[in-house]
Amino acid sequence: MAQMELAGNTYEVDENGFMQETDLWSEDVARAYAAKENVSELTEEHWTALKYLRTYYLNNGICPMIRRLIKETGYNLRKLYDLFPEGPAQSACKWAGVPKPTGCV
Amino acid sequence: MSGIGWHIFTFSALGVALLLLFYRTVRLVRLPLHLRWELAPIPHEKGKSRYGGSYLEEYEWWRHPHRKSFFGPIFYMAQEILLLRAIWRHNRGLWPLTFALHTGIYLIILMLALQALNAILAATGVPPAVLGTFRAIAAVLAAAGYLLGAVGAAGLILKRALDADLRPFSSVARYVNLAFLLAVFVSGIYAFFTVADFSAEVSLFIKGLFSGDAATGLSAPLAAHAIILILFALYLPFTGMIHFVAKYFTYHEIRWNDTPLDKEMEGKLGRLMGQPVTWSAAHAGADRPKSWTETAAGEGHEKAGS
Amino acid sequence: MKKPGLKLNDISRNAAEPLTEINLDELTPLPPPYDKIEEQPGFKRLTEDQAERLVHNLDGVVSTAALPEPQDKEEEEKYVGQFLSGMKKLLSKENNWTFLQPLLLSLDYCAQCQTCNDACPIYLASGRNDLYRPTYRSEVFRRLVEKYARPLGRLRARLSGDDIELNWATVSRLYELSYRCNLCRRCAQSCPMGVDNALLTRELRKLFSQELGWAPKELHEKGTVLQLAVGSPTGLRPDVAKDNLQFLDEDFSEATGLDIHTPWDKKGADVLLIHSAGDIISFPESPISFSVICNAAGISWTLSSEIGGYDGVNYGLFYDDVQLARVARCHAEIARDLGVKKIVMGECGHQHKAFMTVADRTLTGDLNIPRESSMTFLENIVFGGKIKFDPAKNDFPVTLHDPCNVVRNLGIVEPQRRILRYLCPQFREMTPHGVDNYCCGGGGGLSVMSDVNFTDWKVHVAGRMKFQQVLAAFADRPGPEVKKYLCAPCLNCKLQFRDIFEYYGVKEKSGIIAGGLAELIVNAMTGLKKPFISWEDPA
Numbered sequence: 001m002a003q004m005e006l007a008g009n010t011y012e013v014d015e016n017g018f019m020q021e022t023d024l025w026s027e028d029v030a031r032a033y034a035a036k037e038n039v040s041e042l043t044e045e046h047w048t049a050l051k052y053l054r055t056y057y058l059n060n061g062i063c064p065m066i067r068r069l070i071k072e073t074g075y076n077l078r079k080l081y082d083l084f085p086e087g088p089a090q091s092a093c094k095w096a097g098v099p100k101p102t103g104c105v
Numbered sequence: 106m107s108g109i110g111w112h113i114f115t116f117s118a119l120g121v122a123l124l125l126l127f128y129r130t131v132r133l134v135r136l137p138l139h140l141r142w143e144l145a146p147i148p149h150e151k152g153k154s155r156y157g158g159s160y161l162e163e164y165e166w167w168r169h170p171h172r173k174s175f176f177g178p179i180f181y182m183a184q185e186i187l188l189l190r191a192i193w194r195h196n197r198g199l200w201p202l203t204f205a206l207h208t209g210i211y212l213i214i215l216m217l218a219l220q221a222l223n224a225i226l227a228a229t230g231v232p233p234a235v236l237g238t239f240r241a242i243a244a245v246l247a248a249a250g251y252l253l254g255a256v257g258a259a260g261l262i263l264k265r266a267l268d269a270d271l272r273p274f275s276s277v278a279r280y281v282n283l284a285f286l287l288a289v290f291v292s293g294i295y296a297f298f299t300v301a302d303f304s305a306e307v308s309l310f311i312k313g314l315f316s317g318d319a320a321t322g323l324s325a326p327l328a329a330h331a332i333i334l335i336l337f338a339l340y341l342p343f344t345g346m347i348h349f350v351a352k353y354f355t356y357h358e359i360r361w362n363d364t365p366l367d368k369e370m371e372g373k374l375g376r377l378m379g380q381p382v383t384w385s386a387a388h389a390g391a392d393r394p395k396s397w398t399e400t401a402a403g404e405g406h407e408k409a410g411s
Numbered sequence: 412m413k414k415p416g417l418k419l420n421d422i423s424r425n426a427a428e429p430l431t432e433i434n435l436d437e438l439t440p441l442p443p444p445y446d447k448i449e450e451q452p453g454f455k456r457l458t459e460d461q462a463e464r465l466v467h468n469l470d471g472v473v474s475t476a477a478l479p480e481p482q483d484k485e486e487e488e489k490y491v492g493q494f495l496s497g498m499k500k501l502l503s504k505e506n507n508w509t510f511l512q513p514l515l516l517s518l519d520y521c522a523q524c525q526t527c528n529d530a531c532p533i534y535l536a537s538g539r540n541d542l543y544r545p546t547y548r549s550e551v552f553r554r555l556v557e558k559y560a561r562p563l564g565r566l567r568a569r570l571s572g573d574d575i576e577l578n579w580a581t582v583s584r585l586y587e588l589s590y591r592c593n594l595c596r597r598c599a600q601s602c603p604m605g606v607d608n609a610l611l612t613r614e615l616r617k618l619f620s621q622e623l624g625w626a627p628k629e630l631h632e633k634g635t636v637l638q639l640a641v642g643s644p645t646g647l648r649p650d651v652a653k654d655n656l657q658f659l660d661e662d663f664s665e666a667t668g669l670d671i672h673t674p675w676d677k678k679g680a681d682v683l684l685i686h687s688a689g690d691i692i693s694f695p696e697s698p699i700s701f702s703v704i705c706n707a708a709g710i711s712w713t714l715s716s717e718i719g720g721y722d723g724v725n726y727g728l729f730y731d732d733v734q735l736a737r738v739a740r741c742h743a744e745i746a747r748d749l750g751v752k753k754i755v756m757g758e759c760g761h762q763h764k765a766f767m768t769v770a771d772r773t774l775t776g777d778l779n780i781p782r783e784s785s786m787t788f789l790e791n792i793v794f795g796g797k798i799k800f801d802p803a804k805n806d807f808p809v810t811l812h813d814p815c816n817v818v819r820n821l822g823i824v825e826p827q828r829r830i831l832r833y834l835c836p837q838f839r840e841m842t843p844h845g846v847d848n849y850c851c852g853g854g855g856g857l858s859v860m861s862d863v864n865f866t867d868w869k870v871h872v873a874g875r876m877k878f879q880q881v882l883a884a885f886a887d888r889p890g891p892e893v894k895k896y897l898c899a900p901c902l903n904c905k906l907q908f909r910d911i912f913e914y915y916g917v918k919e920k921s922g923i924i925a926g927g928l929a930e931l932i933v934n935a936m937t938g939l940k941k942p943f944i945s946w947e948d949p950a
Binding site (some may be wrong): 133136137138139140141142143144145146147150153156157158159160161162163164165166167185189190191192194195196199203269270271273274275276277278279345348351352354355356358359360363365366370371374375377378380381382383384385386387388389397400401402 | 787
Binding site (some may be wrong): 002014015016060061062063065066067068071076077078101102103104105 | 460461464465473476629633634637638641643644645646647648651654655658659662687688689690691692693695724759858859861862863902903906948
């Protein structure tokens, strides 16, 4: 298992950098992930998306589909890519401390 | 060799060879029913084999009888056997040599068959002129067969040894097989061009074998050739050169085996699925002895290892 | 760099050093505008930390991060011993009746003529790297079987010089090498003997999985195991699946002006349709299209929200007979309990092959329910007269990717073409196509494997020939201003295309998107407010 230093602590991550113990997530972790992708500050819009994503995952065991994320946040795909450089599936899920999606997705 | 030495040698060698061939064929036949693993294009699909279509293209295919072509597979196999179809299409550079080798083999077999027929007909009073014609044809087949076969076998030995693609994969067995074949053809060429009347001598010899004549014999060059040829026939079923049998199975039993589950299969499957499974991984559940069915049906909704 | 003249027994040497390395300039070149290597995304190498922790002795690519590295000689011998015990079981009737005859024939009758290599898209794309020859992997396996499982094997191996040492290097490399094959079976098609290298690859994977418990986590732990536990390898639970599709029904109804409703768990319906559940998440237009089409045609149909009933994938097809049978039986039991007349495969290639043919003989008794392809199902509807179409609505270049598992393995070639010829005025074929097609590069389970740097190998090597084909099929109208559609009726193929297109910026540079067949059908329906297919991002 790989490890990553985020916000002063060491966390278990998979080889793509996704947190393995989602309960250990905190807002600082999100900021640390963002900083690694050269996003120095998380705005209100970032948090809207991240909070929705994380809550959905904790309730449903899976990340929300893009269409849902777009509808709930009101951000289109271009905006999501502006906010999250690697896109909603890669960046946003990672910053929200949610595991990498598996299977045919 | 004198007396009935030839008879003992020939028939015992061929007998052992046939028995072993039979044994290996039966072993292949008796392998258990396997899961479907077909591959398009399947030539028995009527009207569709041109593009590789199957009966699964039919709407609700189970409502219609499966329309199969009888001649499709036969035509396909004829092309494969006589013209080395797959090599022609997919490995053209290799084709001339392997075609020469195989055609050489077929011509020699044909020649021997013709001589055997000749021997039988001679006993039934067929006019000598007809027999003479058969012998003449046999002579042509022999010459062509030995020459083509020698070119093929020698060429393939060289190709395997020199071609960077083939050399790392050509095991010792390949060279041994080809060298043995080469010996058969070369000794045949030598015999053909040194004995007085090749075809007549062969004809006489075969007649003698059938009739049990103790005076059966051969001149030295032909004797050498015959010994090499018969030893090759004995050697053949010990090797992978019996691919002429195996191909029946790889094509008909596997690639073209698209039969859906039926009652006869269910009977066999019942027995196969009742056998014990001993795979060690946790999800295969070999913590206790289990049958295949139990393994497949049992822990459908459990997590591995629980 | 490509090691010249890689020998078979190199596989057993220098356990820590990779046998080869992937360099983009050694691969077959791509056509413009993708020909400049400097403009392509580089090949992701392992970090220093990863190189220390992970076994990467094959080609510097890692499919399975969890592959254990032996700490001492004893552990190494344990794995070697397990490999040997697995080999014996693979050759036994009790443990491997499922594939014993094909396995023995492929092991014993290879003439080593090397005809199969030029048929392999991975071998060709790699620039003819010896390591990726179908025969390299098969011949190593074959010689190990000869040596350890046949009479006088060790003696004959030593005498003949065909000896391969069985040690940690061999075992670990064979494992990884078995995941450098798409199981596309082009090699099998070209073999004069009928030998099947893809079969040998799968048997190797099966040995590792069923005996040592080694398999990529995406296929096993987060694959078949997760599917049998919660319903889908995506982690999609029954309630979430239903909820998602309800959301999609509403969302798309709004967008199209149609009244879209997806039925669930209707006992006694004629048809149980099983999608690949990943489509619900990643390509929702696909399941919605089926809902639109089936309802418009008045079909009596249903989805199932039972665990296993809404996800037709069966990764066991790729690596493990036990899991293959479990998932197949699970699907069949659900259909039986619903009392449907037939099961229709969604647009998922390996679902077709696993459920309709390979696992067919495991579905004994009342599990033997008629199973049909979505290709024939859709063809019947399109030409059935109940729905009106206007092909002019699909007036853009369309080409067809043939999923290996539907076309080459099942012989289902024409139905989807008849639909496309009717509904797509600018339909053109790739070369080669039909049963001679190239794999998308995601076959054999590779599509869902993305750990470490595996995606780079999939995209750059496995998918390269296909990428060339796609570009060539549209070569007459290559620019991004012409919107073009790559029809790929298989989710795993669509995922692979998505990965390739993302890496190379294909949508921006060439204007190509990939999608399924059902969407094209809906797009041609009269009565839609606006086009169903869009080249714009979802807003």
